[in-house]
Amino acid sequence: MLFESGASSALLALPRATHATLHALSARLPDLRLTTSEVNAMANLADGISRSVGDLSEDTGIRTSTLTGVLDRLERRGYLSRELDFGDRRSIRLVLTASGRTVAARVRRAVTELEAAALANVPADHLAGYHAVVSALHRVC
C-alpha cells in the first residue's frame, strides 16, 4: 500500500518548516553564535517572564535533560541566571540578565521580522487556521 506524497501531510510539514526557520534565524544572527536550540530558548525567554525549566521545556519542545546543557551554556555566557523558587524549592526560576535581555530582544526581533516578511500577504483568517491546526496537532500528542 502506498501513500500520497509527504508534502500534503500537515504533520510532516512541521519538521520541514522547523528546520528551515530555526536555521534561518541562527544564520541571521551570526555574531551571537547560537545553536538552533539556544535561539529557541532565548526567543521564548524574551518575554521577560521568569519560568521553571519544565515550563521552558513545554514552550520550546526541548527535553529537560537537554535543556540542562543549553541553560548551562547560556548561563556561562551571562545571559541568564537560575534563581531559587521559594514557593517550591525543588524548582528554579530562569531569569534573563541585562545582557541576556538584550540578546533575547535581538533574537525576538529577528523572529518578528522573519514572520512579518513571510506573512505579509497572508490573510488573517489563514493565520487563525494555522494556529488552530498547530495547537490541535500539539494537543493530541
Add this chain to the structure above:
Amino acid sequence: MLFESGASSALLALPRATHATLHALSARLPDLRLTTSEVNAMANLADGISRSVGDLSEDTGIRTSTLTGVLDRLERRGYLSRELDFGDRRSIRLVLTASGRTVAARVRRAVTELEAAALANVPADHLAGYHAVVSALHRVC
C-alpha cells in the same frame, strides 16, 4: 524592550509542535525502534517514489550530511537501497525494499491516524490556512 509571549508566535509554535508530534509517532511504533529522524525519513519515503538524497533532505528538513548516517542505518536494516541514477551518475536513487515498504506504510498510517485524531474537529478552511502559513514560513527561509 520586552516581547509578547512566545506562545503567540507562528514561528515559535513550529518547534514545539514538531518535537511533540515526531516523538509521539516514534513512541506509537515502539517495536520499530526508529529515531525521530528515521520516522521522518520513512514517512516521506512511504509514497513509494524513488528520490535523491538531496530531494529527501528538502522533504524532511534533514541535512544531507546527517541523512548519510540515517540512510546508512535504514539500509543496514534492509529498509532501503541506494541505486545508481543513470541519468546523473553523481546522484543516487533511494528505493524502499519490500520490508521497507511495509515499515514505511506502518509509519505513514500512524501519521495519518494522528492527523485524523488531531484534526477531526478542525474545519477544512483552517487546514488550508495552515498549509498557506507553513509554506510561507518555509519559503522565506
Add this chain to the structure above:
DNA sequence: TATTGTTATACTCTATAACTATA
C-alpha cells in the same frame, strides 16, 4: 510516593569543511 531538575551513558544529529566522482 510523586515531582523538579541534574547527572550519566551511549547514541544520534548538526555544522563545517574537505573530498571524490561526475557534470
Add this chain to the structure above:
DNA sequence: TATAGTTATAGAGTATAACAATA
C-alpha cells in the same frame, strides 16, 4: 567551475534511567 553525495571532526541534542532534594 559547479554539483551530488560521502567522510571527518567536534560539538550539541536525544532517550533512558538513576539520583538528590523537596513536596
